[in-house]
Amino acid sequence: xxxxxxxxxxxxxxxxxxxxxxxxxxxxxxxxxxxxxxxxxxxxxxxxxxxxxxxxxxxxxxxxxxxxxxxxxxxxxxxxxxxxxxxxxxxxxxxxxxxxxxxxxxxxxxxxxxxxxxxxxxxxxxxxxxxxxxxxxxxxxxxxxxxxxxxxxxxxxxxxxxxxxxxxxxxxxxxxxxxxxxxxxxxxxxxxxxxxxxxxxxxxxxxxxxxxxxxxxxxxxxxxxxxxxxxxxxxxxxxxxxxxxxxxxxxxxxxxxxxxxxxxxxxxxxxxxxxxxxxxxxxxxxxxxxxxxxxxxxxxxxxxxxxxxxxxxxxxxxxxxxxxxxxxxxxxxxxxxxxxxxxxxxxxxxxxxxxxxxxxxxxxxxxxxxxxxxxxxxxxxxxxxxxxxxxxxxxxxxxxxxxxxxxxxxxxxxxxxxxxxxxxxxxxxxxxxxxxxxxxxxxxxxxxxxxxxxxxxxxxxxxxxxxxxxxxxxxxxxxxxxxxxxxxxxxxxxxxxxxxxxxxxxxxxxxxxxxxxxxxxxxxxxxxxxxxxxxxxxxxxxxxxxxxxxxxxxxxxxxxxxxxxxxxxxxxxxxxxxxxxxxxxxxxxxxxxxxxxxxxxxxxxxxxxxxxxxxxxxxxxxxxxxxxxxxxxxxxxxxxxxxxxxxxxxxxxxxxxxxxxxxxxxxxxxxxxxxxxxxxxxxxxxxxxxxxxxxxxxxxxxxxxxx
Numbered sequence: 190x191x192x193x194x195x196x197x198x199x200x201x202x203x204x205x206x207x208x209x210x211x212x213x214x215x216x217x218x219x220x221x222x223x224x225x226x227x228x229x230x231x232x233x234x235x236x237x238x239x240x241x242x243x244x245x246x247x248x249x250x251x252x253x254x255x256x257x258x259x260x261x262x263x264x265x266x267x268x269x270x271x272x273x274x275x276x277x278x279x280x281x282x283x284x285x286x287x288x289x290x291x292x293x294x295x296x297x298x299x300x301x302x303x304x305x306x307x308x309x310x311x312x313x314x315x316x317x318x319x320x321x322x323x324x325x326x327x328x329x330x331x332x333x334x335x336x337x338x339x340x341x342x343x344x345x346x347x348x349x350x351x352x353x354x355x356x357x358x359x360x361x362x363x364x365x366x367x368x369x370x371x372x373x374x375x376x377x378x379x380x381x382x383x384x385x386x387x388x389x390x391x392x393x394x395x396x397x398x399x400x401x402x403x404x405x406x407x408x409x410x411x412x413x414x415x416x417x418x419x420x421x422x423x424x425x426x427x428x429x430x431x432x433x434x435x436x437x438x439x440x441x442x443x444x445x446x447x448x449x450x451x452x453x454x455x456x457x458x459x460x461x462x463x464x465x466x467x468x469x470x471x472x473x474x475x476x477x478x479x480x481x482x483x484x485x486x487x488x489x490x491x492x493x494x495x496x497x498x499x500x501x502x503x504x505x506x507x508x509x510x511x512x513x514x515x516x517x518x519x520x521x522x523x524x525x526x527x528x529x530x531x532x533x534x535x536x537x538x539x540x541x542x543x544x545x546x547x548x549x550x551x552x553x554x555x556x557x558x559x560x561x562x563x564x565x566x567x568x569x570x571x572x573x574x575x576x577x578x579x580x581x582x583x584x585x586x587x588x589x590x591x592x593x594x595x596x597x598x599x600x601x602x603x604x605x606x607x608x609x610x611x612x613x614x615x616x617x618x619x620x621x622x623x624x625x626x627x628x629x630x631x632x633x634x635x636x637x638x639x640x641x642x643x644x645x646x647x648x649x650x651x652x653x654x655x656x657x658x659x660x661x662x663x664x665x666x667x668x669x670x671x672x673x674x675x676x677x678x679x680x681x682x683x684x685x686x687x688x689x690x691x692x693x694x695x696x697x698x699x700x701x702x703x704x705x706x707x708x709x710x711x712x713x714x715x716x717x718x719x720x721x722x723x724x725x726x727x728x729x730x731x732x733x734x735x736x737x738x739x740x741x742x743x744x745x746x747x748x749x750x751x752x753x754x755x756x757x758x759x760x761x762x763x764x765x766x767x768x769x770x771x772x773x774x775x776x777x778x779x780x781x782x783x784x785x786x787x788x789x790x791x792x793x794x795x796x797x798x799x800x801x802x803x804x805x806x807x808x809x810x811x812x813x814x815x816x817x818x819x820x821x822x823x824x825x826x827x828x829x830x831x832x833x834x835x836x837x838x839x840x841x842x843x844x845x846x847x848x849x850x851x852x853x854x855x856x857x858x859x860x861x862x863x864x865x866x867x868x869x870x871x872x873x874x875x876x877x878x879x880x881x882x883x884x885x886x887x888x889x890x891x892x893x894x895x896x
Contacts, residue, residue: 221245221286227602228613229624229656232289232644235603239301242290246309249283250316256280257320260329267329269337273349276330277701278650284700287313288644295642296660297606297634298390307383314379318372321359330356344698344869351701351868358501360489367488374481374488381481385474385821390636392469393436393815396462398455399428406430408447410568412666412673419667424633434459435662436637436817438764438808441675444552444567456549463814464790471814472786478820479775480783487780495776495826502708503833503872507777510829513887514773517832518766518801520891525759529806532558532757548805551760559756565749567675573746574674575736576629576663576682583679583732584686585612587722591856592694593617596625604628608665614693617853623647623693626658629682630665630672637662638817639681641688641716647695647703655704657692659685671736676754680720687719688712696865703867709823710830711872715864717831717838724751725850755895762894763807769829770800771809772819776826789813832890837876839889844880 216222220236222245227233256279263271293299294306320326334353341349360371399421400406406414417430424431432442432455440459446452463471479494486497495507504510533546536554546554560566581596588594596612604611608630614623626644628635644656661681666672674682688705691712697703705712722728729751733742742750774796775783784792793813797803811818818824841859848855862879877883 216244216248219245219248221289222248222282228599228621229654230285230645231602231611231624231656232605233603234605237289237605239299239305242286242302243305243308245286246283246290246305247312249280249286250312252282253280253316254319257323257326261323261325263329267332269333269341269345269349272329272333273352274650276326276352277348277699281651285645288642292642292644292658293605294386295636295640296628297632298636299634303387306386310379310383311376314376318375321356321361321375322368322372324361327356327361344702347702347869348699354501358489358497363488371485371488374485378478378481381474381478382821385471385478385817386636388469388471388474389463389815389817389821392463392467392471393434393637394424394633395467395469396434396458397424398432398434398451398458400430400432400451401428403430405448405451406446408445409442410445410571412571412670413442413445415667415670416664420664433631434462435631436815437810438812439548439552439810441552441677443549444556446553449550452549452553453547456547460808460812464812465786465814470786471820472789475775475813475820476784476786476789479778480780482776482825483778483780483783493777493779495773498776498826502827502830503710504829507773510773510833513833514766514769514800514829516887517762517890521759521762521766521896522801524896525763525804525807528757528759529804546806548808551806555757555760559753563749563753563756565746565753569746570733570742570750571673571675572736573733573742574676574679575734576672576674578732578734578736579674579679579682580627580629581732582734583723583728584682586731587683587719587725587728587851588686588690590728590851591722591853592690592860593853593856594622594693595619599624606632608632621654623655623657625689625693626656628658628660629663631662635660635662636817639685641685641692641705643692643704646700646706647692647697648700649696649698651700653700655692655695657689659689661685673736676750680723683720683723684716687716690719691715691864694860694864695867697867697869702869705867707868707872708830709827710833711837711875713830713834714837714841714876717835718841721838721842721845722850724754726751727851758895760807762896763802763804764810765832767797767802767804767807767809768811768816769832770802771796771811771813771816772824772826772828774800775813775819835893836885836887836890839893840876840880840882840885842893843889 219241220233221241225231225233260272260275260279265271290305294302330353334349338346338349360368363371400417403414406417409417414430417432420433421429421431432440434440438459440455443452443455446455461467463469465472482494486494489497491497499506499510504513529546532551532554535558536546536550537544556566585596593616595615597615599611599613602611602624604626606628609626609628612625613621614625616622639661641657641659644658645653647653647655663672663674663678692704695704729747730741733747734740771793794803818828824830845855859879863875866875876885
């Protein structure tokens with residue numbers, strides 16, 4: 190189909206619109222307004238400057254506006270080609286530029302990027318409102334949906350369904366007064382999320398705990414102490430050492446830090462980073478976003494935002510989500526209580542019978558128990574988890590064994606930061622299929638956490654191969670030292686690469702349907718499934734090599750390491766359940782029940798109490814005031830998806846295990862039936878087509894977690 194010929198205006202036209210009002214950069218020389226000459230159309234970061242983004246984004250907005258106008262002013266009867274395909278391809282320039290820009294706003298947010306984001310975010314929201322509530326455009330889409338849907342097949346029909354339903358869900362059928370209010374809400378939420386995106390990284394950076402002496406860091410490895418020294422230098426050297434706060438509630442260094450008062454300071458810095466007990470308070474933003482989301486749902490005829498959001502997921506409704514969660518909670522709670530008692534009893538052997546275990550003590554004494562019972566510690570195994578070996582000899586090796594992929598580093602392709610690496614990806618036949626970037630090390634300009642995204646999504650319609658990247662927040666070792674990972678960080682790398690595989694192995698016609706463009710409670714399945722390869726002995730042996738000697742992990746240490754993976758598993762499940770229930774609690778509220786900023790902390794405690802998860806020893810993985818998934822990303826009423834998709838992932842891993850976990854035939858079948866299909870078929874059908882199961886088996890999750 191000749192989509193581009195049907196609709197795409199010349200870029201010259203968009204540039205003409207802007208020339209009179211934009212003097213910030215010479216548009217003719219703006220590299221973002223030219224198709225990249227690099228392989229795969231990769232962004233040419235050697236040419237792109239911060240000043241280029243705003244004019245390029247404005248040009249993309251102008252181009253899409255003009256393309257939409259061409260669609261609605263077309264006097265021909267609406268058809269799939271002149272309306273649906275035309276709309277699908279109407280924002281090519283804006284899509285390309287915004288993907289590059291927002292990659293940097295998350296991973297390398299300089300002052301210039303921050304300023305551009307503040308200026309462009311309302312422009313983009315305004316454009317989205319214009320499109321979503323364009324009655325002429327929607328009437329053409331509805332005409333095609335009403336009259337041509339049954340004659341369309343496969344991805345054409347799915348594309349029509351997704352576009353039509355997306356307009357309806359955004360309010361295209363609302364009466365004028367409600368439509369006007371929905372526009373206002375969209376604009377305000379956009380502004381609030383911009384505020385959140387500015388406030389939370391600043392709060393997390395400011396939460397750093399400064400340490401005056403090396404003696405206070407007793408218990409940490411030499412490598413960790415060197416990292417604390419390096420971090421202090423990087424952050425202004427207010428003291429000789431510092432402990433940086435990461436995005437989660439618990440902090441990894443608490444497992445080995447002997448100084449109890451310092452452990453307390455680190456934990457309290459984490460949980461209070463943005464709750465108003467210091468200069469940072471995100472609760473006003475949280476409360477207003479929650480109230481506006483509840484109003485959105487009300488306008489659309491739903492009882493609450495969760496009901497509105499879940500309609501398009503595998504779970505479908507709040508009853509199914511809560512039934513799923515309560516089954517897990519009932520099985521988990523007695524085991525969690527027993528685990529806590531065991532840790533406290535262990536601590537009392539050395540600290541005295543009246544010792545009261547605190548949340549900042551749990552990791553410390555749990556690690557000591559693990560060392561005593563299994564003769565294993567993180568410091569013992571970390572030298573075998575060199576970041577480069579985990580990537581090349583682990584993550585890439587597993588992808589080669591299972592999917593036949595090979596990776597060639599491309600040092601000729603520029604990146605937005607010197608720490609990044611770029612790899613060209615080839616399939617079994619040696620055909621190039623994707624570019625993959627990795628950006629692993631933390632820095633002040635990068636938000637917390639780990640994620641996957643794409644500079645360009647796969648689309649046969651656009652003749653575009655995927656350009657995918659992973660971002661993490663691992664500690665970068667001082668110059669000349671190897672960067673070592675914890676086991677949790679090893680699985681994080683495998684996890685994010687599972688998302689990358691979902692993007693790289695996509696084989697879909699349309700951009701809107703390709704790769705990871707699936708419901709939240711399916712999108713985490715490929716990533717969680719990919720974690721399973723990290724502990725398969727053949728894969729493990731291939732990457733667990735000593736950073737200095739290159740020798741494989743000794744057999745006895747490997748056996749102890751693998752046995753320790755599910756040691757005291759209740760914490761990991763409990764912190765996830767608590768965060769999930771917090772997310773749901775905020776999003777099942779009607780408008781008049783949403784707490785104010787002053788009530789938010791009490792609301793959190795009450796919500797956890799009511800569901801049976803108020804447990805000082807196992808706090809939420811993310812508390813309300815720093816829950817970026819929910820307030821800054823797209824996981825509102827969707828954080829349950831991590832547990833939901835873990836069930837799917839375990840079911841799929843069991844299929845692999847039965848057939849032989851590294852058999853290429855199984856990998857190819859999984860690719861053909863799941864990873865390559867994007868959102869082109871019902872998601873339960875994709876799961877069933879591969880597993881042969883009519884429904885997921887949730888009992889497998891507890892077994893897989895050692896519970």
